Amino acid sequence: MKVTEHKLDNGQSIRLQSLTGTVISASTSTTTSIHQSAPEVLNRYTVLPGQIHSRTHTKHSVWLRLEDGHEHSVDLDDLSLPVREGHVVSLVYGGPTWSGTTWLFGARNHTTGKVFCDVLCLKEVLRQWKMSIGIGRSFLTWTLTGALLPGLISFLTVPPKDRLVMAAMMSIVGAVVSFFCWLFFGMMGGFEGRAAALTEEISELGLKALKAEPAPRREESAVDPSTAPEMSSAA
Structure with missing residues (x-):
């Protein structure tokens, strides 16, 4: 895992952690939660039942095998990056330097060439960063x-x-x-402009960290190159 620290334009510092591994397992599960709002009392004789709302949440769980052999579990729920077994994926985590916690907000699929990096995907968690906009x-x-x-x-x-x-x-x-x-x-x-510029700056730093992550070297195959099918990959 590579760890770097960066000073933002507002004077605060953040820590980024990036790692790369090969997907050895990928699974998707869906759960649906049902919620009913409180009933509305119109008068002593009339009560309207509360409305029923349902929400579906899809969970994408992935296991990565790192270059050192260790395995790492991660949920890609908020990242718009499809992956499957055998793909090489880099992840970037970030958080304020003063905090000992980092959160996943970016990923790169070396196999498909797709990249997603947006610190706004952290949503309410981003409030814990306590970033100053003056x-x-x-x-x-x-x-x-x-x-x-x-x-x-x-x-x-x-x-x-x-x-x-x-x-x-x-x-x-x-x-x-x-x-x-x-x-x-x-x-x-x-x-609003300062907040947007700050989150964009953090996302750009995360993107640079992802691009700096090299894909793991693959083991050479014993297959005769003249008989092997053509392969194309985007790094």
Whole structure:
């Protein structure tokens, strides 16, 4: 297993782990869960039964044999990468450096040439990474600037008798106005773009790690090359 650390554009660091092996077993199983919502009471005589919802989940389990002979089990449920026995597959796991946990978010099938790498496939798990997109810093910048400027102007222009009171009042008003301006303008001023750029950066690093993984060397066959069928592979 290859382990690398990378510093992101936001200053935080992540750890990537990549490995390659040959699929020795692949299985697919499907489970269906049924859920009924709470009934709705219209009046004392009428009760509507809750709606019934069903959800089907498909689980793709794979066993890999690594180059050192060890076997590794992995679930490819969230990765859109079909594999079967005999395929050579590389996996990439990632997580914040401060955490001792990494999660699978990318895979490469050397045999078919297909690659999937998207950290967004982790869905809610990605929240555990606690990646910063500058919301706290932006909030402080907007509110402190909005509070200090009116207060300073009032302190310098108002007569000494009312200087402190007016400065305090204007600072409070400026902070409140800046807070609402931040909600309507600051929050829409690129946070979604920063989050998208950050996840794209992580996915690109994972993709590079997958491409850097060499396929295991295959044992030479004793079959006469002149009689062997033609084979093509994408690496």
